[in-house]
Amino acid sequence: MDEMARPNPDRVWSDEGYSRVPYWLYTDQEIYDREQALIFQGPFWSYVALSAEIAEPGDFKRTFIGDRSVVVVRGEDGAIHGFENRCAHRGVQFCRAHRGRAKDFMCPYHQWTYDLEGNLIGVPFRRGVKRQGGMPKAFDPKDHGLRKLRTAERHGVVFASFDPAVPPLEEYLGEAMLGYFDRVFDGRELKVLGYQRQRTPANWKLMFENIKDPYHASLLHVFLVTFGLFRADNESSVEMDATGRHAVLVSRKGDQKKTDDLSDMKSFRESLKLNDMRLLDPVREFPGTATVVMQTLWPNLIVQQQSNTLAMRQLVTRGPDAFDLIWTFFGYADDDEAMVTRRLRQANLMGPAGFVSVDDSEVMEFSQVGIAQAPQACGVLEMGGHDTEDTPHMVTESAIRAFYKYYREIMGV
Amino acid sequence: MDGSTQLAGPSGDLALRVAVEDFYTRYVEAANEPDALDTWPELFVEDGQYRVVPQENWKQGWPLALVRAESRGMLKDRAAATRGINTYTPRTMRHLVSNIRCTRRRDGDIDVRAHFLVVETMIDEPSRVFASGLYVDRLAEEGNGRLRLREHVVVLDNDLVPNSLVYPL
Ligand code: FES
Ligand SMILES: [Fe+2]
Numbered sequence: 001m002d003e004m005a006r007p008n009p010d011r012v013w014s015d016e017g018y019s020r021v022p023y024w025l026y027t028d029q030e031i032y033d034r035e036q037a038l039i040f041q042g043p044f045w046s047y048v049a050l051s052a053e054i055a056e057p058g059d060f061k062r063t064f065i066g067d068r069s070v071v072v073v074r075g076e077d078g079a080i081h082g083f084e085n086r087c088a089h090r091g092v093q094f095c096r097a098h099r100g101r102a103k104d105f106m107c108p109y110h111q112w113t114y115d116l117e118g119n120l121i122g123v124p125f126r127r128g129v130k131r132q133g134g135m136p137k138a139f140d141p142k143d144h145g146l147r148k149l150r151t152a153e154r155h156g157v158v159f160a161s162f163d164p165a166v167p168p169l170e171e172y173l174g175e176a177m178l179g180y181f182d183r184v185f186d187g188r189e190l191k192v193l194g195y196q197r198q199r200t201p202a203n204w205k206l207m208f209e210n211i212k213d214p215y216h217a218s219l220l221h222v223f224l225v226t227f228g229l230f231r232a233d234n235e236s237s238v239e240m241d242a243t244g245r246h247a248v249l250v251s252r253k254g255d256q257k258k259t260d261d262l263s264d265m266k267s268f269r270e271s272l273k274l275n276d277m278r279l280l281d282p283v284r285e286f287p288g289t290a291t292v293v294m295q296t297l298w299p300n301l302i303v304q305q306q307s308n309t310l311a312m313r314q315l316v317t318r319g320p321d322a323f324d325l326i327w328t329f330f331g332y333a334d335d336d337e338a339m340v341t342r343r344l345r346q347a348n349l350m351g352p353a354g355f356v357s358v359d360d361s362e363v364m365e366f367s368q369v370g371i372a373q374a375p376q377a378c379g380v381l382e383m384g385g386h387d388t389e390d391t392p393h394m395v396t397e398s399a400i401r402a403f404y405k406y407y408r409e410i411m412g413v
Numbered sequence: 414m415d416g417s418t419q420l421a422g423p424s425g426d427l428a429l430r431v432a433v434e435d436f437y438t439r440y441v442e443a444a445n446e447p448d449a450l451d452t453w454p455e456l457f458v459e460d461g462q463y464r465v466v467p468q469e470n471w472k473q474g475w476p477l478a479l480v481r482a483e484s485r486g487m488l489k490d491r492a493a494a495t496r497g498i499n500t501y502t503p504r505t506m507r508h509l510v511s512n513i514r515c516t517r518r519r520d521g522d523i524d525v526r527a528h529f530l531v532v533e534t535m536i537d538e539p540s541r542v543f544a545s546g547l548y549v550d551r552l553a554e555e556g557n558g559r560l561r562l563r564e565h566v567v568v569l570d571n572d573l574v575p576n577s578l579v580y581p582l
Contacts, residue, residue, distance in 0.1 A: 274486075274490050279487060
């Protein structure tokens, strides 16, 4: 996208490199537009669906890449197709349901009709009426299909990209991230348990920062700290792919006990007891010792595995000041009833009403209002030093620095 | 429920109706008032069920809820989260409950359907509609005549929550 103008010249990133993030990055419309063009429409794989959501031919899901509405659909041949939800005639967003089953897609306005691959197959009055009107002879439906997406499917997860130059998915994720991905998506059939959606009045990058920031978890989240689910003194690590755009936070559950390191963790409440312990009754279900793996995949996905609650958190940008988070909670088709109930109970920790997640969505709103009042100021990211390396602990902001290092390369800012 | 309203019809149910309306007034007082939040779980039976369900999950029959409590203990844990575990912008919630229908079941419980609207008010912002929807509830009448919720299923009209759900619906 070389034709894009350089951003506003007074918007200069400080020389301190990745340990500073300027606040105009979260508020400027110009930056937002550039992100849509270079990131969300760029050569990257955005998460769009679980295969289980579009299992049968004709099953479709309406979703988003950046702020663009798109449709993904299972074709007659079993392959997954995707296209932008915007009629090639005059722009109508023709699909107005979260999901459904279709033989084809007809735009209601002038009834142009598209097949499941997005090809234009019907134009009413194309030959005119009573020999009058109609499309010019040269009009070729092949030139007026929907804007198509590339799609890729791996172990029950579907990704899509606007850019035909996107590399193969496995290469895009890289070996280390693929290993963590395959830990949850091991080829077993997935089963959707339901959705949660929220609109958070904050810039989308704050959501990524939040999940790349293990530092806050031991401080902000009384619930996690108290019940040992994610705490600075638990054995843990931060790992990234070679580019720094993807990351995982990995941790092992500790106990609800006091240790010397807790003196800084004011959120620890020794006296806090649950009245009904069924809420926290985790069982080990994945190989290895990690009990939490939170994976952030550029540019729009967080894969959540906290104890037995599994969810895809999909980011949908809504202008510089807001994003939607769409949570798809799932389990495996072979889960027994007790496991399904366990997942549904543990879902209480997450989402717009989550014992843990409420803190994050609220704090992101606090961040946005604070940031918006001083676009020329910047955030300080020095926890764990200045570099962008993996760490065998969680007292670091390195994954956020790595994210911005890559972001700057892509954005040219 | 037949399709017409007749003057003679409801009078037999009048006492039930008044009692149920009074119950929801109490419910709203407990749910709206932070200092009364501790009394909220008491409005449920010991193994009372509370779920807040987005429209799409309800319609498609998916079991996931935004909040899922299966006992008075879990309700107390929710109240505790609101009263000191979670960090959030202070807010005032205002519930309006109306169009209540109640039907006595064969087993003695009472089925209730009611419409609700919840308005949320936070610092620096005018009030906004936070949620609307349907209560699909079941009340138990205890030996002494006291009503409590056996099931309080809050079916939202919306899928998209305005950021966070902190207080009971
Ligand atoms: S805008 Fe879609 S058919 Fe005319
Ligand atoms: Fe968090």
